[in-house]
Amino acid sequence: MAIDYRQRRKTLRESFAGRDILILSATNVPRNYAANVYPFHQDATFRYYTGLNIPDAAIILSADGRETLFVTKPDADDYIWTGAVDSPDVLAARSGIENVGDYETIERSFDARMAWFTPYDAHLRERLARWLGVSAQAVRDHDEPELCRAIANQRLVKSAEEIAEMESAIALTKEMLAMAQTEMVAGRLESDVLAALLRPAIAAERAQSFEPIVTTHGETLHSTSYRNVLKSQDILLVDCGAESELGYCADITRTFSIGAWDSAKREIYDVVLKMQLAGIAKAGEKGASQYDVHMAACRVLTENLQALGLMKGDVEESLRAGAHALFMPHGIGHALGLDAHDMENFGDVVGYENGARRSTQFGLNALRFARQLKPGYVVTVEPGCYFIPALIEKWRSEHHLEQFICYEKVAKYNDMRGIRIEDDVVITDDGCRVLGPGIEK
């Protein structure tokens, strides 16, 4: 089940005809000086079209069908420091590219009408500015939405080989979560859980799709501190995912209780689980969009929080006003692939279809992906319910949407913190399917 990189490039050339296309690999990024770099992470688009996991390379796909791989010639002493590297010819053969060029002088092969997208890494923007003879600002401001859209439309639809890769990443993530659970004991630190969580991935030489979240304060949505001590009946939110061998991402969240569940926390957990099941069901409906999935989960949230006495009023009006965003200020999920937020470097051209704009309403403004779902799309479905003291206090003091929120009751949940449940879902011809071997929730 090898991936046909040649076919991928052909598809791109055909869907974006008439101009040369430049795609750059990532480079090594210095952490504090040139010889001390972050772990290399390949640009997902370059990897998608070449399969190569090397820095300082590029491809030019010419309008006339000619393909050239530009690579950096190794220094004479490189083999002493980093060992033998593959020759340019070997790399070209591996990716099915016929021609090889020198990355150092790639600008000689640039055509004035060549299409390229702005790199997320300033080190590459600096090079492009030099090669193109333009200012750094011009590189930043460069916009090539049609190219990004062509790439997005291709990368969003996952093949069977890609799904298999993602499921292997999820299988490893399941192992990570199982190992993490062995440390979920009162008295341990969040960082003890993190160390256990990472161990299977490090042993398998697999990177993380993103810095794991392991926190008893799930209401801080992107917490990357791990210093809290676990206490009995704390809830511990773990959001993590390994990469597959080819770099495809898993992204899974589970929320655990340290010891037996507190009954009030369990009630909220059950609400979130209902939200997730409703979201997944909606994702399987023909023609549904990720926006619909978001709203389906928010409807379940609103109805259930009304039943618990935390919200009130007309459900439709409450949903339109975005009152539920007090409890779920983020989006229901994003596209997943070679990036954890697939192609988010291209901006909303990926997450929002031609003409559609991201809402400015609090909550919906954090919905990264809203498109109509099509067979082969992989998205996360990750509802949560959070009690964020500073946000609650802000809304309450402003009497914000008080026709829908029972602030007095909400105050009693001040230390409830945050719960989220997340799976990765592939859209199929007749519905959708949760990826992976099944992870208890």
Added chain:
Amino acid sequence: MAIDYRQRRKTLRESFAGRDILILSATNVPRNYAANVYPFHQDATFRYYTGLNIPDAAIILSADGRETLFVTKPDADDYIWTGAVDSPDVLAARSGIENVGDYETIERSFDARMAWFTPYDAHLRERLARWLGVSAQAVRDHDEPELCRAIANQRLVKSAEEIAEMESAIALTKEMLAMAQTEMVAGRLESDVLAALLRPAIAAERAQSFEPIVTTHGETLHSTSYRNVLKSQDILLVDCGAESELGYCADITRTFSIGAWDSAKREIYDVVLKMQLAGIAKAGEKGASQYDVHMAACRVLTENLQALGLMKGDVEESLRAGAHALFMPHGIGHALGLDAHDMENFGDVVGYENGARRSTQFGLNALRFARQLKPGYVVTVEPGCYFIPALIEKWRSEHHLEQFICYEKVAKYNDMRGIRIEDDVVITDDGCRVLGPGIEK
């Protein structure tokens, strides 16, 4: 034993008088899109003068003595994603700075004669180019050796508080090595050892000073692949170091045998140990330079390899010609501090004293630090002996320095690979001292 950041800044201002000084903090570096960043790593110079571990900040030390901390105002929604952050006033108070400014408009406070050094990170170079209204190339080409020298002369001399920090980092590194040893069993992978090695540091929420080397192929000097299976009598080279709470680095290498030592490998190990002890003894001699330490170790290497029949000829001539570099192509060690290679981002202005130039001779050209050693300096002493098949074949086929090297005998060591032993040494008033709790070697 708190560090007096105010005094540090005063010392810098006084040793570099008459001009304003700009020092930037690091920023978050995107790994594949803006919301997925590498673990934040502070710029060591900014941390040295402020103690602050925050992104997107700066200080301006004015020639008239006025100090201003520029910080980024949190976005309204930041607390939802990253939790509460310290206010600008709290940050300023913590670093003992009187005035606070807005990082977003820092360029309004720039003086035309202001001194600054080129950031190692292109994201900051891009900002500087915008603020200064110059090209990215002009920022890259900017040279301020007097400022770098003033900072280097200060940062090179470690106080008692700094030594204590470094020893705490080495103590944790000792724990890491002990944990790693539990996995040094035939049949395990190098990555299994890595996973065990990292666990105590992750549990302590401490970063690594650099990506650890854990390899049965120590002859690849900067190997960061971990996929080899450990076999009986393999030698396993582990080069790693945790950071302390304040970001000071440890850097320790030990070479282990999987099971009992093979006698030929043990002979080479003992040579390396003699090299290290000779290097440390030299570092303790009054007036010695790190160049002298390098040559002392290379002399022991040459003498001992002659005794083993691997080298021959006049020892002095052999040393002058650099014949030993076939077996040790790197330098004996570097300065250590808030950076693993302390201040290597400033270039050789740090490692080589005014007027001195790095040698172009193979081997010596990789000596990153050659200065005369002074009390308070911390350097690594890390000799090694390597048998690099491609390098040996290159020299042999060119008959390179064949008056000093017994290529026929060397060929018998083709699978010896590489051994290194490294400790961190502080220069004292009457000698030197190996830092840390003592790690068996």
